[in-house]
Amino acid sequence: MNHRQATGPDNTLQPTVTPLDTAPLYQRVADRISNRIYDGHWRPGETIPNEFALADEFSVSQGTVRKAMSVVEEAGLVVRQQGRGTFVRKLSEERSYFHFFRLAHPQGERVTPEPHTETVFKRQANNHEQSSFGINAKDSVVVIERLRLVDGVRATREHVVVPDSLFAGLADFDDALPQALYPFYHQRYGIFVLRADEYVSAITADKKIATDLKIKINSPTLQVNRTAFDMKDRVVEIRTSQFRADLFQYNVNLS
Amino acid sequence: MNHRQATGPDNTLQPTVTPLDTAPLYQRVADRISNRIYDGHWRPGETIPNEFALADEFSVSQGTVRKAMSVVEEAGLVVRQQGRGTFVRKLSEERSYFHFFRLAHPQGERVTPEPHTETVFKRQANNHEQSSFGINAKDSVVVIERLRLVDGVRATREHVVVPDSLFAGLADFDDALPQALYPFYHQRYGIFVLRADEYVSAITADKKIATDLKIKINSPTLQVNRTAFDMKDRVVEIRTSQFRADLFQYNVNLS
DNA sequence: GAGTGGTCTAGACCACAGC
């Protein structure tokens, strides 16, 4: 039972039992729990064993499991509910949608677009994609191009690139892809998008953009470049989107 | 010492000692600590009494103070340093700067602009300002208008509005205001900006903007509308900024 | 070495969900 204390019941004063890993115990427990989620040992939506059971299994106190679970919760992998249990987080439409989709009307309400057209194909990775995804020149990527409507009007244009290696068979997917891609990534490929960097710029529409969005060439347009990271902090998606600047603002809450 | 337990040393089985306030104890302690910071009892940079001293004063265990302090830390009011102590947070240039100033070069590095011109004056609050700040039609606001340079070129234009009631004497300030306003708000007025909502839009430069930024009329321009909140969640500043879209992107990290 | 925050344990009780 005693792991770090030097005051064991026998007086041999052994310093500790194989410290080696210097990280706090709760951190190591948090890692083991996280890994079980990554490798699918516990699936999204599933109930995790309760704190005492885990404490028993890992031979630590319930308080340590508790602290570890806080770390895992903060990382966004689980949800705790008093009286019910602790559950592996499901990336819901709601979360992925309003967490990562930051468009708002000029008045401030958030926007919900509808799908319009979609093209999916595979090609070789370019230099930027190779370095971002950590893949080779020979490796291919899957490109998803979409137009979306808001109130029946073409409003957004998305260019999504993911590495073929992580998303096997995506290019040959039969049906239309779901509206929200991140829950789909999670359910089908076990890839959980947890954070993203975005760069917002103001550009003037070129011919292609103008045609797609049915606006005049040189109209002011919002462009968002996103790099998305999964729970292992790998780059898993590179996305470029354009939006009609007369219809939308990009909203963010800083804290 | 015992506050909530019903199993006191004497067997009278009194339920609890004046619960009334139903919030968890650590939360109530966190509130008391926060209030001491708000009202200046402990000043920015000052060391807070250690956990055992506070536990003693509040008649709770050190573990409870510890948990309370985590809450206060998460709220951004204090900084804890192992081996040294716990300190009331100072809003440093660095924090306010790179936390709230989200501009980046197209290549990605963050931008640091230099001051150029500054105008400060007082006027009546308009409708939007009245409702945002919760003030009356008769109340006045202070307006700060600034141009800033990047690499010697006019690059950003800021229009800052704050309520006169919270910022007494600001309009009559003699010297130029400091580069970073939020540390100044904090030091001089005790107002600690903790979060902000921002709306980014792509506009075309009108005559005024074009003149100020020395760009052509109708040039694409990034506009950021910010509403800033202090630690008591009051709206304390409304800011509208324009940036040359050819020089900058707006960067944000979502998680 | 003294003092601080950080970790860990063991055990009690509370609040909530659900049968």
Next chain:
DNA sequence: CTGTGGTCTAGACCACTCG
């Protein structure tokens, strides 16, 4: 009623900072 996570305590020891 039972089981879950949430709160609280008391006390030990660890890791770090600083004089």
